[in-house]
Amino acid sequence: MEHVSVLLEPSIQALNLRKDGIYVDLTLGRAGHSSRILQAIPQGHLYAFDLDLTAIEESREKLSKIGDNFTLIHSSFAKLKECLASYGVDKVDGILADLGVSSPQFDDPKRGFSYRYDARLDMRMDVTSPLSAYEVVNTYSEKELLRVLNDYGEERDAYRIVKNICKARQDHPITTTMELVDIIKSSKSAATLAKKGHPAKQTFQALRIEVNGEAKALQAMLEDAPGMLISGGRLAIITFMSLDDRMTKLRFRELTTLEGDRHDIFLRPEDIATPKFHLATRKPILPSEEDLAANPRAASAKLRVLVKD
Numbered sequence: 001m002e003h004v005s006v007l008l009e010p011s012i013q014a015l016n017l018r019k020d021g022i023y024v025d026l027t028l029g030r031a032g033h034s035s036r037i038l039q040a041i042p043q044g045h046l047y048a049f050d051l052d053l054t055a056i057e058e059s060r061e062k063l064s065k066i067g068d069n070f071t072l073i074h075s076s077f078a079k080l081k082e083c084l085a086s087y088g089v090d091k092v093d094g095i096l097a098d099l100g101v102s103s104p105q106f107d108d109p110k111r112g113f114s115y116r117y118d119a120r121l122d123m124r125m126d127v128t129s130p131l132s133a134y135e136v137v138n139t140y141s142e143k144e145l146l147r148v149l150n151d152y153g154e155e156r157d158a159y160r161i162v163k164n165i166c167k168a169r170q171d172h173p174i175t176t177t178m179e180l181v182d183i184i185k186s187s188k189s190a191a192t193l194a195k196k197g198h199p200a201k202q203t204f205q206a207l208r209i210e211v212n213g214e215a216k217a218l219q220a221m222l223e224d225a226p227g228m229l230i231s232g233g234r235l236a237i238i239t240f241m242s243l244d245d246r247m248t249k250l251r252f253r254e255l256t257t258l259e260g261d262r263h264d265i266f267l268r269p270e271d272i273a274t275p276k277f278h279l280a281t282r283k284p285i286l287p288s289e290e291d292l293a294a295n296p297r298a299a300s301a302k303l304r305v306l307v308k309d
């Protein structure tokens with residue numbers, strides 16, 4: 001399936017693009033957002049990251065038709081700061097992240113992201129990485145697996161699923177998505193199975209986050225990206241999962257809240273550090289009715305925008 005970019009217009013607006021600005025797209029995908037950025041910055045430069053080599057190669061072709069003022073980087077955006085430093089860049093006008101998996105990744109049965117197709121357990125965005133879902137499912141200890149399912153899937157039946165995975169793999173390794181789906185189904189009550197939504201959704205989400213180091217990458221990026229913005233620069237983040245949205249919201253809140261104890265009567269006004277950032281909008285920006293009709297993936301999307309003062 002073609003990737004339909006979510007919250008495209010509002011996120012491009014949010015970046016407040018300047019013709020000669022330097023912008024970073026942390027999640028290139030099929031260059032939906034990057035194409036729009038590149039069109040708007042004829043005298044500027046775009047740096048775009050992706051873990052997925054296919055995304056990089058397909059997007060290179062697409063972006064070359066617009067201009068040559070871009071650099072594609074095959075790396076996790078966790079290394080944003082050091083990668084840009086290697087190009088002599090430490091300050092930028094805007095940074096965009098459109099988190100998660102792209103439709104071409106999810107809908108390609110060979111990539112093993114989906115519980116709908118039978119495939120080898122894989123789920124790697126970066127096919128050169130040594131850790132796939134196969135290793136997580138077959139080599140992680142019971143305790144580690146439980147942590148993954150609890151922390152990244154908020155899976156209510158995590159304990160039973162993990163017990164059943166560990167039992168099944170004593171016999172032979174669990175190699176395919178459907179073997180895992182069957183184990184998950186056998187771990188749930190009939191009442192839970194009758195509920196809306198696929199029973200393997202939370203477990204697959206949790207494994208995908210672990211395999212691709214998604215939570216750790218977001219944490220590292222949220223730490224570094226704000227400090228790279230010039231005055232007036234923007235950091236726009238689109239999330240699809242409550243875990244990512246919570247991390248983004250908390251970090252933005254931390255950066256936009258006054259430091260120190262406001263009630264300390266001995267503090268002089270000049271001693272009170274004022275925040276160096278503000279939020280573009282107090283509430284997150286949500287998809288329009290049109291977005292929702294065009295793309296079911298958009299249902300859980302939220303855009304939050306941080307502005308450097």
Ligand SMILES: C[S@@+](CC[C@H](N)C(=O)[O-])C[C@H]1O[C@@H](n2cnc3c(N)ncnc32)[C@H](O)[C@@H]1O
Nearest residue numbers: 005027029030031032033050051076077098217
């Ligand atoms: C939702 S898609 C982005 C779609 C893109 N905005 C578009 O309009 O085509 C997310 C992309 O980010 C990539 N990605 C996810 N986590 C990443 C990370 N930590 N570092 C670099 N790329 C990442 C995925 O491989 C995927 O291609």
